[in-house]
Amino acid sequence: MSFHAVPVIDFSRASSTDPDERLALVKDIKDACTNVGFFYAKNHGVDAALLQNVTKAMKSFFAHPLEEKQKWIREGVAGYTPIQKLRHDPNQYGGDMHEAFEIKWELLDPLADSSRDDGIMSATNVWPDELPEFRLAALSYYHAVLDFGLSIFPLFALALGLPENFFDDKTTKPAAPMRLLHYPAQTGIIDDRTVGIGAHTDWQCFTLLWQDDVGGLQVLNQDNKWIDAPPIQGTFVVNIGDQLSRWTNDTFKSTVHRAINRTNVERFSIPIFFGSDYDVDIAPIATCVSEDRPAKYPSASLEIYSQSSFSAFAQFGCKVVVDSNSGRLFAQDAARAARSSPMSNSLIGELVSNSDLGFVFITFREHARTSSFIIVGSYSQRQYAPSGFAHPFSGLKTLGRLPLLSPQSPPLIFADFDGSSSNLGRNRSYALFNTSIQLSPSLSRHLCCAPVSPLHPFIDLSMSNPHYCTTMMYCLTRT
Ligand SMILES: O=C(O)CCC(=O)C(=O)O
Ligand SMILES: [Fe+2]
Numbered sequence: 284m285s286f287h288a289v290p291v292i293d294f295s296r297a298s299s300t301d302p303d304e305r306l307a308l309v310k311d312i313k314d315a316c317t318n319v320g321f322f323y324a325k326n327h328g329v330d331a332a333l334l335q336n337v338t339k340a341m342k343s344f345f346a347h348p349l350e351e352k353q354k355w356i357r358e359g360v361a362g363y364t365p366i367q368k369l370r371h372d373p374n375q376y377g378g379d380m381h382e383a384f385e386i387k388w389e390l391l392d393p394l395a396d397s398s399r400d401d402g403i404m405s406a407t408n409v410w411p412d413e414l415p416e417f418r419l420a421a422l423s424y425y426h427a428v429l430d431f432g433l434s435i436f437p438l439f440a441l442a443l444g445l446p447e448n449f450f451d452d453k454t455t456k457p458a459a460p461m462r463l464l465h466y467p468a469q470t471g472i473i474d475d476r477t478v479g480i481g482a483h484t485d486w487q488c489f490t491l492l493w494q495d496d497v498g499g500l501q502v503l504n505q506d507n508k509w510i511d512a513p514p515i516q517g518t519f520v521v522n523i524g525d526q527l528s529r530w531t532n533d534t535f536k537s538t539v540h541r542a543i544n545r546t547n548v549e550r551f552s553i554p555i556f557f558g559s560d561y562d563v564d565i566a567p568i569a570t571c572v573s574e575d576r577p578a579k580y581p582s583a584s585l586e587i588y589s590q591s592s593f594s595a596f597a598q599f600g601c602k603v604v605v606d607s608n609s610g611r612l613f614a615q616d617a618a619r620a621a622r623s624s625p626m627s628n629s630l631i632g633e634l635v636s637n638s639d640l641g642f643v644f645i646t647f648r649e650h651a652r653t654s655s656f657i658i659v660g661s662y663s664q665r666q667y668a669p670s671g672f673a674h675p676f677s678g679l680k681t682l683g684r685l686p687l688l689s690p691q692s693p694p695l696i697f698a699d700f701d702g703s704s705s706n707l708g709r710n711r712s713y714a715l716f717n718t719s720i721q722l723s724p725s726l727s728r729h730l731c732c733a734p735v736s737p738l739h740p741f742i743d744l745s746m747s748n749p750h751y752c753t754t755m756m757y758c759l760t761r762t
Contacts, residue, residue: 285505286319289512289520295326297434312435313442316523320538321502323518324435324491329427331517334493337424337463338551340417344384345465347413352382355409361385361460362409366467372481372541379480380544384463388429388456391422425461425555428519432459432491432557435521439489443531444570450559458487458558465551466499466544479542479550485524487558492520497550503539512540526558532567532579 292315296308315322344352355363362385367378389408410418436450443449466479479499494500494514501509502522512520528537544550559565567578 284318285508287504287510289319289321289323289502289510290315291323291325291515291518293326294324294328297438309438309441312438316439316442316535318536319502320528320536321512321520321522321540323512323515324431324521325515325518327431327519329424329431329519333420333424333427336416336420337553338495340414340420341384341463341465341551341553343414344411344417344463345382347411351411351413355384355411357409361387370481371483372478375478375481376474376476377478380469380477381464381466381479381542383465386421386425386461386463388459389422391419391426421461421463424553428461428491428493428555429459431519432489432555433457435489439527439535443534443568445568449568453559454557459555461553461555463551463553466497466542466549468547468549469545470547473545475545477543477545479544482539482541484528484537484539485522485554485556486526487524487556488527488530489524490520490522490554490556492522492552492554494520494552495550497544497546497548499542499544499546499550500552501541501543503541509541524556526565530565530568532571532576534571 290311292308292311294308296304299305299308312322349365352363353365356365357363364383364385366380366382369379369381369383370377371379386408433454436454437447440447440449464480469477482503492500496514496516498511498513500512500520502512504510522540523535523537525537528535542550542552572578
């Protein structure tokens with residue numbers, strides 16, 4: 284049955300001592316996640332003053348001239364993204380009509396908990412020095428919402444018929460980027476094809492979105508009709524992302540949405556995207572699999588990348604191995620290896636594949652403060668990979684060729700899928716795919732890890748820009 288409105292759920296019941304109230308809350312969450320994939324959370328307990336401070340700070344930031352904001356571009360990492368840089372929906376007209384500032388996990392006091400600073404999604408933030416209050420405002424709000432977000436995982440677990448603590452050990456260091464978004468006012472002749480953020484699904488487990496009172500968020504229902512999700516004072520919009528949808532064998536819906544602001548008033552919103560820890564296997568959860576509803580996804584495959592993005596599998600440094608029995612992909616001693624050879628052109632990757640066909644993904648990240656440079660991203664959006672992985676790469680522009688270590692090696696084609704037609708803006712990602720070779724048991728190939736600059740998006744072994752480096756390699760197999 285299709286939905287025609289986004290339900291509102293009262294979270295004051297989460298702390299109720301009456302078990303029936305809590306059960307009723309869990310039931311509402313379950314209904315919303317299975318039918319709509321979206322709900323409003325009211326009475327979430329996040330202090331309105333924190334929101335006021337962060338919105339004030341973001342408004343001052345975005346009011347700066349473009350040249351100043353551009354200083355804070357750290358592509359694929361954090362910081363500023365200009366208007367029309369992203370294109371969430373490949374079919375949309377023009378780029379996304381919004382600018383963004385992204386913040387990764389960071390403690391207000393960086394010395395307080397060094398255990399968390401593992402370099403995966405932390406320690407990459409930039410803070411505009413012309414706005415001294417910005418960091419405090421953004422991080423205070425961030426941590427308050429993070430706490431609320433983490434408190435939803437047990438409710439999701441109950442809604443899935445799992446023990447309340449099911450997600451606890453899987454969300455100890457969850458990926459949780461926050462984006463401050465500004466959709467500028469539209470003036471003059473407004474093209475009615477302009478979108479603020481094109482149709483897309485979110486990548487991670489779920490998103491908590493604050494939106495101001497301008498409106499413009501829309502959710503696609505099962506009849507392919509856009510349903511408004513208008514602002515409701517004092518609420519967050521919560522939506523399920525691809526990772527939790529996949530993890531729940533599609534029991535929870537990751538629903539397509541977009542935002543349009545063609546008004547002459549500027550709009551602000553703040554999503555925070557909640558992932559899991561990086562080394563969690565997101566094979567379909569047992570309670571979501573039955574004889575009538577067999578597992579739709581293997582334990583690990585390219586689909587994890589193509590549909591669920593990075594968060595569950597973005598941990599590792601260099602050696603990625605596919606287990607032929609389980610089809611599982613895992614990394615060996617990854618982070619340590621990456622740390623031990625920082626910034627070098629040295630060999631850090633070895634790919635071993637037991638299948639006939641594989642893909643390699645390499646993504647690049649700016650060198651993190653901890654010098655454990657990490658990953659991510661990649662091919663994530665569901666609409667690109669509706670039926671497995673045969674199609675998603677077609678039509679990609681070939682940008683260059685990867686110099687291989689051995690002159691006898693057949694060429695690998697290096698293609699950019701984060702360029703002109705891409706939706707993937709959050710992370711600069713590249714696919715390296717073996718159109719001309721087959722990864723087979725007999726093939727164990729070494730690739731070189733090279734510094735790379737976003738300005739020169741090729742793997743070029745002669746480059747040695749100390750600020751950027753290649754990080755990860757993935758090997759994915761058809762199972
Ligand atoms: O600004 C909004 O209302 C939606 C933002 C969004 O969907 C996103 O950033 O993924
Ligand atoms: Fe979204």
